[in-house]
Amino acid sequence: MRKSFLYRIGAVVLSASMAFSTVSCEDLLDIDPKTAIDAGTALTTGDGVRSAILGAYTPLKNLTMYGNRLITLPEALSDNGRATNKSGRLVNEARNALNAHFTHWGTAYDAIQRINLVLAALPALQDPTVTADNKAAFEGELKFLRALYHFDLVRSYAYIPGAVVESKNMGGVPIVTQTFGSGAEALAFLPARDPINEVYDAIYADLDDAVAKLGAISNVGRASKVAAQALYSRVALYRKDYPKVIEMSTAVITARGTTLATPANYVASWSEATNPETIFHVAFQTPAENIGVNESLQTTFTTLVVRGDRTRTGGFGDLVPTPTLLTDLGITMALNPATATSPAVNSNGTATAAIASRSSDVRNLLFEVGTSGRGNPWVETTKFLGKNGEINLDHIPVIRIAEMYLNRAEAYANTGNLVAALADVNTIRTNRGLAPSVAATSAALNTEILLQRRLEFAFEGHRFFDLKRLGMDINKPALGTTVAFTEDVILPAIPLNDVGGNPNLKQNPGY
Template sequence: MKGKYSLKIAVLSLVLTFASCTDLLDVQPRASIDSVTALTTEDAINAAVNGIYDRLQSTNLYGRDLVAIPEALADNGRATNKSGRLNAEYQNQVNAHFIHWQTSYFAINQANLVLDALPKVEKMTQANKDFVEAQALFIRGLLYFELMRAYAYEPSVELKEVSKGGVPLLKSGVVDATQIKLEGRASINDVYESIYADLNNSIAKFTSANKAASAAFANKTAAQAMLSRVALYRGDYANAAKYATDALAAGSVGRFQARDNYVSAWRSANHPESIFEIQYQTNENIGVNTSLQTTYTTLIASGNRTTTGGFGDLVPTKALLDAYESERDSTGKVIVDVRRSMYELGTAGRGTAEIECTKFLGRSGQVNLDNIPVIRVSEMYLNRAEALARTGNVTGALADLNVIRTRAGLPAAKDLAGAALINEILKQRRLELAFEGHRFFDLKRLGLDISKAAPVQSIGFTDFRMLAPLPVREIQANPNLKQNAGY
């Protein structure tokens, strides 16, 4: 990340979220500052915040898993078994699921420590304090939401007979064993209320006196956009629409791209639609085994089938590709959807050549190095379209739906209402956000089954594998923590 400082605080074993003595804040270049003086200066605070962004780059988080695993668990991605990676997730095997519990709580603890320390820091302007606080609140809310998406049910589809609630809410930083609390799982509603509070407070703290907005860092538009997403999952459609509108109106970061720029936007170092994006420096390349590029494609460049790069572990299913080619004109000819251009034939260097996703194809030609859009402008139109459709505003929903359809090269939808309108919005959501980490979570929040082609078995929404298992070591160490059903 930019502007790195050194900061290292050794933390004793935190029974709930940490295993053994570990580095709480670990930022390059390495050096040590003891825990008493670590967060007492503006430089140390800034270093700590940069350390949280570094956590988000983890393979367990946005480096791969929160982007690729939702496609493998659901019906968008098919494992090729060229390296063996993601094959178990594609088959929905027991325990083959998300594993970001510990990494998320490490980052949450870092955010808590920053928030705890801020009031005591001298020689730091209030505007700078507000900017830091806004970022820490945004990231804490974001990570609690990611924990909820993986380990708990959404409020409107909770299976109360088997649900164990939400996740533990930790709001104070831990630096030694005396501060450890064996928290149980908070209620689903309480966790959502906490996420709402963090994101609303983040929005309030992002002011014109803060630094210029950048998709590389948390920003006001990102907080509004994330609150729209959270509200959609909660079934709070009024706020889902409101905050999508706020994010779209802001215009400070993220620009909706025209059809002619759709492909080139994915070839840019920074996606111009990104409202919040995880960015990597050259020395932070995840590498050939687990980067998104190697996960999705064997290609090192579009159209170059002579040189093999990655493994292409997860490729689009026939059902997804068929969906891109499902509309025809009056002559029966398939209408070209520009989004289909993001899928092309890979190399035979790892085995049978497959049609592969090329949304992540190496930033500026640097193989296996991609910045990761977490929130794009296009999602805001889809969030608002769905929210408006579910609250009876057919005209508004159609307008937003058609922003996405016409940009793709499809004719504007007309005369849709009710279930037909919602189904079309969900279809366009699938096609627009495919291989960006949304599909499994969208099916889950709607209480829908996952349909897979034989020989892989489909799984129903009531199957316990819709939730990830909590780490066994956490269950063993904390009697107040209840494991999800089935594990």
């Protein structure tokens, strides 16, 4: 079979009459009549470029990306999530089976090529309604998105700097910043995997441009200077570039001010369509964007329709918290008199699941016993409950302000500023209802920071990547297994058609 990666690039180049903007879950070249633009004329006008830029966000909503997999898989693959088998979904992922992994390679590269086409057209754009400042802002927005797509590729398909199994290291991912003038030229493109550090260099370069050219935040569903700085903070943390983490996190915290939730309003913040802590989210706004009852985040994570109402069943609750996560959250399950164990650790669930007590950590209030409408109930997360007024329709937070404090704390802890690290950790702890920590060593602080990251971002798509970037094994006591960091399943497969048709593209080990 011919090279599918090249076909994707070629298809975008050759689709002069195809849509730039809307990407469905199944086919990235589908046309939405409401937003489709003729690519032959789209990039010659300001309105056409604006619409094309909006279209560059659409692949983020794909099922393989933030529509589901970039949120659910980091929970299932890690020690946070266990599969209930109520629909059969995420069972293999929760077992870390080979080939049950990330699959957003094609979606991300389609988006990158679309971005590159718009960037290439900007210098020649002659429209009296488009100023030099407008062009700069366009470029900044596109560079932010290209950085995000490249980053989500490299952190998934490659090892992370400082946590590499050298014998299995096939490199990073291809950096694609060029466009192609014809189908033949596109089909002649045989990319290799660029070295990991060079991929991060390219992401840094795009984020430098984005930070320099973007303005103040006005819509958290769009790129802004603060969003670019926040993404930069995350990328630098993965790279273990701690001075850059401190610089960018501090810039975001200074710009955003005191926007952290408090114990009094934390749960309410998750009931708003846009969480007030959000710096950047993937916006799901219209009923047409509803992923549906099978695989939206709401149906994946919970059977509930409304918090506290166990009489109405919505989704499947395919992925629920593990016993260790519940314990760390401060949730104690009622004992089952028949077994003298907590119902949550029974391998087949239980119809008498009940929470006996909670700690003062308000984050555990977002975890409730679900309904029995899909079988035995489990404790489920309620972070996603159709907050836009329709079941299965939620904006998906990608970056929240809380991350900046924990990123900066980790950077301080690893550069010797333990006082500052502890202050940032305790900002999170006290805002979540906990007493301040007294951790006084770098090791103790790093342990506390990792714990707070687990609690703060549970079921938001962080945990697997946190363990991976630190080179840690994944302990799964509920399954009686430990996935070693050195195992092949830490990395996903690059699509076989892409590798098979390109001698320069190396596959990850084990596939």
